[in-house]
Amino acid sequence: MAPFALISDTEAWKELKVHVEDIKKTHLRDLMNDAQRCQSMMVEFDGLLLDYSRQNSTIATIDKLFKLADTANLKEKINQMFGGEHINSTENRSVLHVALRAPRDTVIQSDGKNVVPDVWKVLDKIQEFSERVRSGSWVGATGLPLTDVVAVGIGGSFLGPLFVHTALQTDPEAINSARGRQLRFLANVDPIDVARNITGLNPETTLVVVVSKTFTTAETMLNARTLREWISAALGPSAVAKHMVAVSTNLTLVEKFGIDPNNAFAFWDWVGGRYSVCSAVGVLPLSLQYGFPIVEKFLKGASSIDQHFYSAPYEKNIPVLLGLLSVWNVSFLEYPARAILPYSQALEKFAPHIQQVSMESNGKGVSIDGVPLPFEAGEIDFGEPGTNGQHSFYQLIHQGRIIPCDFIGVVKSQQPVYLKGEVVSNHDELMSNFFAQPDALAYGKENLVANYKIKTTRVCWGWG
Numbered sequence: 001m002a003p004f005a006l007i008s009d010t011e012a013w014k015e016l017k018v019h020v021e022d023i024k025k026t027h028l029r030d031l032m033n034d035a036q037r038c039q040s041m042m043v044e045f046d047g048l049l050l051d052y053s054r055q056n057s058t059i060a061t062i063d064k065l066f067k068l069a070d071t072a073n074l075k076e077k078i079n080q081m082f083g084g085e086h087i088n089s090t091e092n093r094s095v096l097h098v099a100l101r102a103p104r105d106t107v108i109q110s111d112g113k114n115v116v117p118d119v120w121k122v123l124d125k126i127q128e129f130s131e132r133v134r135s136g137s138w139v140g141a142t143g144l145p146l147t148d149v150v151a152v153g154i155g156g157s158f159l160g161p162l163f164v165h166t167a168l169q170t171d172p173e174a175i176n177s178a179r180g181r182q183l184r185f186l187a188n189v190d191p192i193d194v195a196r197n198i199t200g201l202n203p204e205t206t207l208v209v210v211v212s213k214t215f216t217t218a219e220t221m222l223n224a225r226t227l228r229e230w231i232s233a234a235l236g237p238s239a240v241a242k243h244m245v246a247v248s249t250n251l252t253l254v255e256k257f258g259i260d261p262n263n264a265f266a267f268w269d270w271v272g273g274r275y276s277v278c279s280a281v282g283v284l285p286l287s288l289q290y291g292f293p294i295v296e297k298f299l300k301g302a303s304s305i306d307q308h309f310y311s312a313p314y315e316k317n318i319p320v321l322l323g324l325l326s327v328w329n330v331s332f333l334e335y336p337a338r339a340i341l342p343y344s345q346a347l348e349k350f351a352p353h354i355q356q357v358s359m360e361s362n363g364k365g366v367s368i369d370g371v372p373l374p375f376e377a378g379e380i381d382f383g384e385p386g387t388n389g390q391h392s393f394y395q396l397i398h399q400g401r402i403i404p405c406d407f408i409g410v411v412k413s414q415q416p417v418y419l420k421g422e423v424v425s426n427h428d429e430l431m432s433n434f435f436a437q438p439d440a441l442a443y444g445k446e447n448l449v450a451n452y453k454i455k456t457t458r459v460c461w462g463w464g
Contacts, residue, residue, distance in 0.1 A: 006367055008375055012071040016064050020332040028056050029443050043316055046304050050318050054442040055325055055404075056333060065324040066314045074320070082310055084110035088272075089368060096268075097275035098306045101299040110270055122266055122280055123292075129245075129263075130287035133207065134181075141239035146207040148182040150197055151285040152223045153211030156356060157247075158187040160277030161285055163353040164298060167346045170414045174290050183289035186227070189219040194226050203234040208244045209285050213267065215246070215253035228258065247280045274356045278302055329404045331375045339397060340383030342408040343434040350408075351383030387433050398441065405441065409434040 007013055031037060031053075038053040041062075069075075080087050084094045094110040099119055102108055106116045132138040136145040151161060162185050168174040186197045198206075208231070210224040224244075231243050240258040248254050249268070251261040265280035276282065278299055286295045309319045329335045340351040362378035384392060386407075397403045413427035424432070 005369075005371055006373070007068070007072055008373075010068075010071045012064065012068040016061075016068060016328075016332055019061065019064055023056060023058070023061065023333070026056075026058075028054065031056070031058065032442055043318055043321065045308050045312070045316070045318055048318065050321065052321060052325060054438050055328075057325070057328060061328065062315075062321075062324075065328060068327070069314060069320065069324060078310060082108065084108060084115070084270075088270075091269075094270040095272065095275075096270040097272065097278060098303075098310075100271065100276075100278035101303040101306065103303065115268070115270070118266075118268070123283065126265060126280060126284050126287050127292040129265075130284070130292055133288055134291060139242075140204050140207075141235045141242045142204045144204045146205055146243070147180055148184075148201050148206045149209060149285055149288045150184045150186055150201070150206060150227065151209045151211060152186045152220055152227065153247075153281065154187045154217065154219050155360075156273030156276045157211040157220070157281050158185055159349070159353045159356050160274070161185065161282040163347075163349040164277060164282060164286060165289065166349040168286070168290055168294065170346050172414065174294050177291045177294050178289050181289055183285055185285075186223050187219070189222055191226075194223060198227070198230060203231050203239075203243065206231070206243060207288065209247060209288070210244060210257075210259070211247040211281050213249055213269075213273075215248045215250040215257065224257070245284075247284055274360050326379055330379055331377060333402075334376060335402050335404050336376065337380040337382065337401075337403050339389075339393075339403050339405040340381060340408070341386050341389055341405055341437075342383070343386040343430055344408070344410050344413075345385050346414055347408065348385050351381065354383075355381045386437070387430065390433065390437065394437070405438070407434060407438050 037059055040059060041051065041053040041055070043050045043052075077087065081095050082098060084096055086092050086094055088095050096108060096110055096115060099106075099108045099110075099115050102116050102119070104116065104120050107114050108116050129138070133146050138146065140146050151158075153161075165183055165185070168178075182201075184197045184201075186193055208224070208227050210220065212220045212224075215221065228240055228244065231239055235243070237258070241260050241263075244257075244259050245263040245265070246254045246257075246259050247265045247267065249266055251264055254264045255261045265284050267276065267279040267281060271279050271281075273281075283292075283295055283299070286298075305319070309317060312318075312320075314320050314324075326338065329338070340354055342348070342350050358379060358381050364378070366372050383389070383406075397405065409431055413430075417426040419426070
């Protein structure tokens with residue numbers, strides 16, 4: 001295949017540019033009447049069902065997107081990532097967050113070294129340390145057990161762990177494991193965030209986890225110094241070593257700060273911050289709150305999707321399909337935003353997490369070679385749990401601007417409620433909205449005002 005400066009120079013791209021003009025003339029209501037098309041646009045894997053039949057696309061659209069993926073050498077690039085090649089060309093590094101949740105016997109190379117044993121060495125250290133803290137064998141300076149944890153970090157060191165923590169807070173097994181414990185996250189350099197995080201906490205029972213790869217992140221280190229002063233003022237400077245630990249690779253600065261280097265938990269330069277929730281960044285504070293066995297289930301789930309992404313053909317590959325549909329919506333249909341709408345309050349911090357994962361990754365107006373892009377790339381992500389969002393911004397989605405939507409639902413609630421005399425359970429009421437909203441957006445209402453827009457939606461739901 002001849003080299004090209006930009007993907008938009010290729011025949012596959014140009015075919016889609018022609019094809020999109022036909023799609024713009026097609027009503028989604030008519031597409032939804034094609035049963036064969038709708039059935040082909042449902043994909044299931046490991047308890048997840050993706051239904052993208054409400055996307056403004058045809059079977060031909062998907063085939064052309066697959067051709068575009070082949071033109072871009074997507075499969076080769078996936079193999080390069082899993083093979084530890086330096087696909088982060090800016091920093092000349094591997095991109096191996098998949099290694100963070102790989103099974104212990106997996107071999108994943110980076111610069112000629114299998115990194116998985118190093119990952120598990122840190123995970124084993126986290127398990128041992130978290131069990132000591134949770135059991136009360138590791139105590140604070142005054143001999144009291146450390147029942148409260150404040151994780152200090154920003155960006156990926158905050159958004160990913162907070163999302164998982166929020167999702168686990170209402171899980172029955174996790175609730176039982178976390179009984180008597182607290183986990184808080186301090187991110188903003190605003191002193192109000194400090195005040196909110198230490199309100200009601202006793203320094204004698206508090207453990208602070210400082211998360212900074214270089215131990216130089218300005219906001220994180222100012223917050224860390226603030227909490228160090230809070231501990232020192234109450235318990236004396238020598239208490240810092242018992243009440244503060246670190247997730248960092250800079251052991252010299254960790255020790256200079258007053259933290260025992262033996263209580264520093266490593267991660268690596270091939271872990272991007274926005275992908276770091278499966279490293280010690282997320283695993284340490286979450287294990288302190290819920291116990292390592294709970295967190296290990298999360299890691300296994302992530303690993304399952306990794307292997308699906310690596311091995312499934314495009315037509316069955318949920319991450320590939322979602323990615324290609326985003327390219328279709330942004331770069332061809334020219335819809336700039338995406339609404340992330342989880343019909344589960346447990347996922348209330350999912351949209352902010354995805355904002356960083358997606359918008360920091362794709363927030364560029366140039367190609368990997370620095371060539372300005374002659375097309376739009378990257379989505380503006382926002383969202384709110386249903387049904388809250390229905391009483392907030394759905395009016396604009398229904399009757400204002402075209403905004404592709406990702407509806408996310410679960411079959412079983414973490415906290416089911418059945419009230420005597422009610423026709424349906426609380427969760428069934430929620431899910432009635434979950435199923436009704438995508439259909440309302442897809443089909444529209446023919447006798448509504450003339451400027452009513454037909455929206456692009458995709459639905460993903462799974463077993464709780």
